[in-house]
Amino acid sequence: MSQPIAHIRTLRSVELRVPTVGDSTDFYENVWGLQVVERDTGAAWLRGTGQQHHVLQLSDAERNGLGRIAFAVATPREVDEAARRLEQRGMPVVAGPGPLDQVGGGYGLRFVDPEGRLIELSADTLAVTERRADDTAPVGVTHVVLNTVDIDAAVAFYTDVLGMRVSDWSEHQMAFLRCNSDHHSIAFNQAQWTSVNHVAYQMPTVDHFMRGIGRLRHHGITPLWGPGRHGPGDNTFSYFADPAGLVCEYTSGIAQVDEDAWLCRVWRRVPELSDTWGTAGPPSKDVRTHMAGIPDPGPLADGRQAADADSFAAPAPEPAR
Structure with a gap:
């Protein structure tokens, strides 16, 4: 390799x-x-x-x-x-x-x-x-789940090229990859087309997580799925749809990996492991539809962002830094 x-x-x-x-x-x-x-x-x-x-x-x-x-x-x-x-x-x-x-x-x-x-x-x-956190503010983005047409090829690329490590599998349907001690920063879901499944935002504690859900309820927005706690990653979850229909997640308490002791596990895809709290139930057809998204060939496919190189202020210098 x-x-x-x-x-x-x-x-x-x-x-x-x-x-x-x-x-x-x-x-x-x-x-x-x-x-x-x-x-x-x-x-x-x-x-x-x-x-x-x-x-x-x-x-x-x-x-x-x-x-x-x-x-x-x-x-x-x-x-x-x-x-x-x-x-x-x-x-x-x-x-x-x-x-x-x-x-x-x-x-x-x-x-x-x-x-x-x-x-x-x-x-x-x-x-x-x-900035000082209120009771409902996310720290930042903690992971992204991506739909892929070839989960083995996606995992091979992100481990070989980007050096990520596989933390766990959910049968042969999902793979969870890490780049630091967090259980996963990227996960791949085997699907019919390439797209964003969801973007997850870290809440500092379970209390912040629950208050964030309460804040959305105050705005008349209820979860697509959750609250609950996943088996793989051991993190809390509550999924919502944004105005574009993309899925966003509040999460907290993700498992921390000890590189010297962690053993990659293959989890069974059963309701009691997708939600160990048993509070959310299995994901509905509506949740799955939102998470499937629409086929996305990428931002450069149609040439609309082919000028992405213009995002660089100067020609690339000689790599002698």
Whole structure:
């Protein structure tokens, strides 16, 4: 097996493409508990209570889709090294390495995974002072679940190229991958087409988790599924639909992996393990429909974002950092 292209530290942010930027921004700010840090025509950037400049970007599009998944690496040198290793593997870099001319700044590169998802690796992005959490505000994005047409190929790519580790399987239907001590930052779900299944936001405690659900109920919004607690990952869950119909999750208490002691497990797909509390019941057809989404060939497939390289402020320097 080849050496991974980089040592990923954490999931930094997610970009979602939606036809409802205004309504979705209002939802994530006024109902979900994030805070807008910048708006532009057809786009908005929102932060949680943590130090990431933003954890969610909403961009205008004709239909729902994943714009970008951004991972943090430690230094610009690691970005340059990732570019060299991608070149060695014959994998094209869409943009960079170089300074990111985007909200939040930083130094990074972007490339595309086998199913057309745009992946960003970045360092030296702007950090912000942690804002005081209220009882319902998420810290940030903690994991993304992606629908895939070939779960084995997806797992192979993210472990071999990005160096992630498989924490657990849910039979041969879902795979949970980690990049740090959190049980998973990415999970893959075997499906009929490629799409976003859901984006999960970390709540500091179970109390924050429950108060967040209460806040949504106050706004007349009830969970699609939850509250409950999953077997794989041991995290709480409560799933909702945003104005675009994309699924967002409040979660807390995810299992922490000891690399020297953890044994990957294959979980049975039975109701008592999908929800160990027994409070949520099995997911309904409506939940599954929302999580299936619509086929998403990726942001570069139709050429609308082929100018993504323009997100870099300068031509890529020689990788001698």
